[in-house]
Amino acid sequence: MNFPRIIFLIVFSFSSLSLFSQNGDKASEKDLISSLNWKKWSPDVVPVFTPAESLAQFKVAPGFKVELVASEPMVKDPVFVDWDDQGRMWVGELRTYMRDLDGTGENERMSRVMVLEDTDQDGVMDKATPFVDDMINVRCIAFVDDGVLVVETGGLWLCKDTDGDLRCDEREKLFDFATAAQSNIEHAENALHFALDNWMYNSKSSRKLAWRNGKLIEMPAKGRGQWGMGSDAYGRLYFNANSNWFEVDWATYDRQWPSKGSTVKPPTNRVFGIRPNTALNRNYRPGRILEDGRVASVTTISGLAVHSHGAYGKDWEGAIFSMSPGTNTVGAFLPEKPFPASDQYVHQLYPDAVWKEREFLASSDERFRPVNASMGPDGCLYVVDFHRGVIQHKRYLTSYLRRQSAERQLDKPIGLGRIYRIVPKDHKTIDPPSDLVAGLSHPHLWWRLRSQKRIVEGGRQDLATDVQKLADNKKAKAHARVHAMWTLAGLGKLKEKTVRLAIEDHHWFVSMTGLRLAGESKGVADFFPDEFKTLAEQVVDRKMVPSTLASYAGIISKSGYPSRAVKTYKDKEADWVKKDSNLLSVYRKGRDQYSVSCGACHQADGKGLPNMAPTLAKSDWVTGDAKRLIGVAVHGLMGPIKVNGKPVEGVPPIMPPHGFMKDEQLAGILTYVRNAWGNRAGLISIEDITGYRKTESARVAPWTEVEF
Incomplete structure (x- = not known):
């Protein structure tokens, strides 16, 4: 449910640069802003390709193929994608964003959430229904037991389809949300990403949310990223910012990884496209454009997705796919070693006959704007292409970029959009789970999280006994047991017996989850009960356990859980x-x-x-x-x-x-x-x-x- 960091480039036809002074201009760079350096590499009008023509412009990593799933007019200006339990694709559209170069009508109620269906099962969407079509710059959605949460500029709404026609019949504004978007759309809350610990996390936010008993609960949270959020099978959270491919932390497990610092960042900010990247906001600065017309480093990073227990196999476990719309690429980073053995990542690059090196996915179509991505129920990566020539918001637009965009006609057309699926050539489909408890054991993380979410948010106490059997089953797969334990914690039904079995288990992640949730079995999330300290000490003495687990067991056996507070409060003693x-x-x-x-x-x-x-x-x-x-x-x-x-x-x-x-x-x-x-x-x-x-x-x- 990630949402893109959309850096919109605004365009306007004009005859003289001197007539304009853009918000992004800096007085100290007046002479540089008038640069025409882009004419050396990209002097021509940018062609507008059909979906089929654009598909032919891709180069993807060996072993994969790119498939077109949806395109205009079925979707227009898409910025995020998610799926319901029936496999229908839900797409958010930013239809009022930058309709003209001055951003006229930006906050009109015209943005939509569309429901797409593949009725003939050929892999291409052929039916579209507007669930809501009168939102203000819709930013993300989340499916909850009572309906669909929809975030727009300024508010979070609960929307309900009461008659089953996939159209919203009732809506209620729950509270103010993303209010900063009213003046600065690039820096406001978004995401609503459900993670292993039963909380929905948001970028550009200081709170996390949970749906319980038909109401939203919020708690303070660490601020993360700018657009979008992802997580993996171990509960790590992934996010990014404008000039940073990605960042990841493991706060869910008390920051016990990495060994140093609180987060891991990429080894580089270099980027390798397969076309000149002149239409970027600050490319007038000397050295920004390389001799081949490309830029050296990323400045427009958007949403991301993480392949964890998906369709790409073990070789791609933990791969981070990050969107770079300004360079028409999707970058990929693989862990150096399986988690938690290392905190290093390797930038995946591929030989190119013309450009020497290129990213995991790269296009020669300058209007290909991958602003967001999600891992689907089938375990594959879906890339959301906003498909516009201009992606920089008026608040930051420079005169340099405006002139280039106008002369090269990057400002039109608007109202396009494509969604692609990246499929391994040996892809094998896996059936959905038969029920919610079975879903906790599904091979794909998407289904495990969705099943956990539905059980916890739906308050399914009737399933607690079956979920506990799974949590206690030593023959079940480790991650299935972990999901079962977190599900029981969400239901308030985690028992001491289950925690003890988990701590004693030979699989490090099951054992670590038992330690992490020991307090939950007593009804207190953040207190490590004394009766579990002996078990924690025994974990420390085990042989052949990851240092991450041994260190964690040692810490909590001596001093309890590390502080999970995110707000600083200075107590005043009376x-x-x-x-x-x-x-x-x-x-x-x-x-x-x-x-x-x-x-x-x-x-x-x-x-x-x-x-x-x-x-x-x-x-x-x-x-x-x-x-x-x-x-x-x-x-x-x-x-x-x-x-x-x-x-x-x-x-x-x-x-x-x-x-x-x-x-x-x-x-x-x-x-x-x-x-x-x-x-x-x-x-x-x-x-x-x-x-x-x-x-x-x-x-x-x-x-x-x-x-x-």
């Missing part, structure tokens, strides 16, 4: 806390423990999260009766509640019990929350926790508000 040395000591220990075990949901500032966790700041549940607060911490709380007399809405009706934590830990956390964020109440001692446990030793069920 005067009354500082004056009481005993209180201050307990407060500080509790603060550290809170950040690990409670901060993800209730947040570092204690204000909670909508649809997820209520506020603890200035809450009568926190500052009121200490015994009630201890009871909630030890045994949990269920059912509707009121905070300060007002009903809490949207929050799941359960606070998981934390009775497995040590008395000292609970006393510290509760003391901290009672005296932080403007709260002021007394200290809770270890003896208070111990006394409560004795009094309520027969209790098992969580408390309800009425019982208090």
